[in-house]
Amino acid sequence: MEEIRMEKLYEGKAKIIYPSSEAGMVRVYFKDDATAFNGQKRAQIAGKGSVNNQIASALFGYLEGHGIPTHFVRQLSEREMLVRQVEIVPLEVIVRNRTAGTFARRYGVEEGRVLPKPLLEFSYKNDALGDPLIYPEAALALGLLSEAELERIRTLALQINTLLKDYFAQRNLELVDFKLEFGRLPDGRLVLADEISPDTMRLWEMGTGEKMDKDRFRRDLGGVEEAYQEVLRRVQGL
Amino acid sequence: MEEIRMEKLYEGKAKIIYPSSEAGMVRVYFKDDATAFNGQKRAQIAGKGSVNNQIASALFGYLEGHGIPTHFVRQLSEREMLVRQVEIVPLEVIVRNRTAGTFARRYGVEEGRVLPKPLLEFSYKNDALGDPLIYPEAALALGLLSEAELERIRTLALQINTLLKDYFAQRNLELVDFKLEFGRLPDGRLVLADEISPDTMRLWEMGTGEKMDKDRFRRDLGGVEEAYQEVLRRVQGL
Numbered sequence: 479m480e481e482i483r484m485e486k487l488y489e490g491k492a493k494i495i496y497p498s499s500e501a502g503m504v505r506v507y508f509k510d511d512a513t514a515f516n517g518q519k520r521a522q523i524a525g526k527g528s529v530n531n532q533i534a535s536a537l538f539g540y541l542e543g544h545g546i547p548t549h550f551v552r553q554l555s556e557r558e559m560l561v562r563q564v565e566i567v568p569l570e571v572i573v574r575n576r577t578a579g580t581f582a583r584r585y586g587v588e589e590g591r592v593l594p595k596p597l598l599e600f601s602y603k604n605d606a607l608g609d610p611l612i613y614p615e616a617a618l619a620l621g622l623l624s625e626a627e628l629e630r631i632r633t634l635a636l637q638i639n640t641l642l643k644d645y646f647a648q649r650n651l652e653l654v655d656f657k658l659e660f661g662r663l664p665d666g667r668l669v670l671a672d673e674i675s676p677d678t679m680r681l682w683e684m685g686t687g688e689k690m691d692k693d694r695f696r697r698d699l700g701g702v703e704e705a706y707q708e709v710l711r712r713v714q715g716l
Numbered sequence: 717m718e719e720i721r722m723e724k725l726y727e728g729k730a731k732i733i734y735p736s737s738e739a740g741m742v743r744v745y746f747k748d749d750a751t752a753f754n755g756q757k758r759a760q761i762a763g764k765g766s767v768n769n770q771i772a773s774a775l776f777g778y779l780e781g782h783g784i785p786t787h788f789v790r791q792l793s794e795r796e797m798l799v800r801q802v803e804i805v806p807l808e809v810i811v812r813n814r815t816a817g818t819f820a821r822r823y824g825v826e827e828g829r830v831l832p833k834p835l836l837e838f839s840y841k842n843d844a845l846g847d848p849l850i851y852p853e854a855a856l857a858l859g860l861l862s863e864a865e866l867e868r869i870r871t872l873a874l875q876i877n878t879l880l881k882d883y884f885a886q887r888n889l890e891l892v893d894f895k896l897e898f899g900r901l902p903d904g905r906l907v908l909a910d911e912i913s914p915d916t917m918r919l920w921e922m923g924t925g926e927k928m929d930k931d932r933f934r935r936d937l938g939g940v941e942e943a944y945q946e947v948l949r950r951v952q953g954l
């Protein structure tokens with residue numbers, strides 16, 4: 479059920495947002511484009527758009543089924559999902575279960591150290607500034623969100639972590655960290671938005687620690703398409 | 717009462733630490749050296765070492781008099797103070813009353829916006845990593861300090877802010893932000909350590925907003941020595 483092409487509303491690094499004929503909705507189109515290190519590294523990952531759309535659709539469905547409000551309405555086609563249009567809270571919400579990536583580099587620690595409890599970090603979603611880490615108190619002071627919204631995001635992010643850790647553990651994958659975005663519906667309610675996919679999570683094969691996510695692209699490890707496909711197979715397999 | 721010169725224990729960007737003949741003590745020698753932007757800009761500010769030693773000595777004395785435990789014992793000479801030797805907690809504790817400096821640059825906001833309440837930020841004291849901003853929860857996870865120490869530091873830093881804001885307001889200077897370091901005594905108690913001076917604070921002339929601190933050096937505003945001298949005069953004047 480592909481809708482007719484219309485003028486795009488926004489084109490980002492990995493997705494394009496198109497208007498929808500349904501009121502209050504937009505269509506998210508998943509591209510094969512991959513970027514890393516704040517846009518410095520760019521390439522295409524064959525089939526990624528399709529895989530990520532299917533993984534994100536499945537994960538949003540799973541989370542909705544467990545009481546998490548999301549923007550997801552339904553999958554429209556191989557590369558498109560229908561979502562409720564929201565006003566994105568300009569924060570990237572990062573949940574970390576182990577040290578990895580930016581965190582490990584920033585503080586000069588090895589990857590893979592288990593954190594004593596899940597660590598919630600926020601970065602100010604602003605490409606020109608390089609998405610800088612921001613304290614919740616600073617985000618409040620700059621008016622990026624309200625205190626009630628902050629508390630709601632904290633609660634939802636930790637619930638989502640518990641749900642996704644469990645989901646992937648059943649698929650022999652360890653959820654190391656991930657990035658979320660939240661948005662405001664017209665009535666002000668917050669919902670989980672954007673996407674959840676191997677582009678926005680670190681997933682390590684349990685036992686071997688093999689990377690099954692965008693780090694294969696970032697670090698030129700090879701087998702990028704295959705890893706994304708394998709995650710999709712496990713998502714569909716249970 | 718200059719003590720005999722001995723092998724230095726540590727030489728930093730602005731100070732040298734020498735052993736002392738008194739048990740558990742060290743001598744802090746204040747240099748004229750000034751650095752900015754993580755050591756990329758370097759120069760000498762004539763008389764700075766002497767001025768900062770006198771200002772820091774006066775401020776430590778004032779804070780001690782108001783119940784804040786510090787490493788300060790007494791001023792030894794024009795450029796030296798005697799302090800209790802501590803194990804420095806590797807965090808820079810930053811208190812902000814208005815947006816300025818790194819904060820304003822990092823988030824792309826103008827300087828001088830009043831924050832709704834004092835904002836406490838921590839950065840990991842590590843020159844090689846560029847003193848990166850760190851969440852308190854991350855500092856705990858990395859074992860940089862204990863939870864009890866974190867709570868104590870929070871309390872002390874906010875008390876110090878209230879005391880110093882008041883102190884400088886009486887001298888027609890507004891305390892915009894400042895950096896503190898804390899250290900552990902052999903018995904584990906935390907004390908305020910390092911220095912408090914125009915190198916480590918932003919002070920704006922009340923009314924005009926003229927900068928009376930190291931920003932004159934960082935931004936090539938001229939009148940650097942004069943501003944430091946003027947702060948000292950006001951510290952001594954009341």
Ligand SMILES: Nc1ncnc2c1ncn2[C@@H]1O[C@H](COP(=O)(O)OP(=O)(O)O)[C@@H](O)[C@H]1O
Binds near residue numbers: 495
């Ligand atoms: N439900 C939604 N309504 C409106 N905008 C959304 C919604 N979900 C995600 N977005 C935004 O759409 C964009 C998705 O495209 P993406 O390629 O991820 O962009 P970016 O390069 O900015 O990360 C993001 O800016 C994201 O915040």
Ligand SMILES: Nc1ncnc2c1ncn2[C@@H]1O[C@H](COP(=O)(O)OP(=O)(O)O)[C@@H](O)[C@H]1O
Binds near residue numbers: 729731
């Ligand atoms: N009471 C103390 N005991 C031991 N070390 C201290 C004490 N007070 C400050 N220090 C440390 O001594 C050094 C002072 O020199 P400085 O030039 O400021 O160094 P840096 O370039 O590392 O900032 C700092 O590393 C500071 O943490």
Ligand SMILES: [Mg+2]
Binds near residue numbers: 490491492
């Ligand atoms: Mg994005």
Ligand SMILES: [Mg+2]
Binds near residue numbers: 728729730
């Ligand atoms: Mg120093």
